Amino acid sequence: MRLLLMSDTHLPKRAKRLPEPLLAELPRADVVFHAGDWVDAATLDxxxxxxxxxxxxxxNNDGPELRAxxxxxxxxxxxxxxxxxxxETGPAQGREARCAARFPDLDVLVFGHSHIPWDTTAxxxxxxxxxxxxxxxRRQPHCTYLTAHLTGGTLTEVTLHRLPQR
Structure with missing residues (x-):
């Protein structure tokens, strides 16, 4: 099973549309995750x-229509x-312990807000x-998204994709 993970698209404030490499991943993904801050309903559609x-x-930047x-x-x-x-998961310091306590029944937590790629295990x-x-x-060298594979109950090939500068 192929997974596509994204967050903080902020359209159309930060860009006019999603980048082509990301759009090209959509038909390949069995499941797409988006961890919020869409800003516009057109991206959700x-x-x-x-x-x-x-x-x-x-x-936190999504208005009433998206929240509904x-x-x-x-x-x-x-x-x-x-x-x-x-x-949102709060500050980076203590994140693993805080999220493990808040979500004790999860194996994987996908989150956004910071615009900073993160891959750790509590x-x-x-x-x-x-x-x-x-x-x-923001302060990162590249815009990014993640892909991963899920096989036999194991998450593998978690890959951070760097997008070309616009």
């Missing part, structure tokens, strides 16, 4: 229409692994993944 399965949440359509926290069980998606075994942002790199 696009991902809903082009994704086989979308697991998504709203973020998306939860604050989303859950999915895929091939025996329990996934959660949330926008002592409890919870894997924390932040794909960064495909449209707003």
């Amino acid at each position: 696009l991902l809903e229409s082009r994704s086989r399965r979308l697991v998504a949440v709203h973020g 359509r998306l939860p604050e926290v989303a859950y999915a069980e895929l091939d025996g692994l329990r996934f959660g998606v949330v926008h 002592p409890t075994g919870l894997r924390l993944l932040n794909p960064g942002s495909p449209t707003d790199r």
Whole structure:
């Protein structure tokens, strides 16, 4: 099973559209995760229409229309692994322990907000993944997103993709 993870698209404030390399990944993905801060409903409509399965949440920059359509926290069980998606997890310091305590029944937590790619594992075994942002790199050298494979209940080939500068 192929997974595509993104967050913090901030359209059309930070970019006019999603980058072509990211759009090209959509038909290859069995499940698409978006960890909030869409800003516009058109991006949600696009991902809903082009994704086989979308697991998504709203973020702190999303208005009433997106908040009405998306939860604050989303859950999915895929091939025996329990996934959660949330926008904010708080400061980097103590993140693993804080998220493990908040989400004790998860195997993988996808989050956003910081625009900083993140891939760590808490002592409890919870894997924390932040794909960064495909449209707003902020202080990062590149805009980014993640792909991963899920095989036999194991998450493999977690790959951070750097997008070309615009």
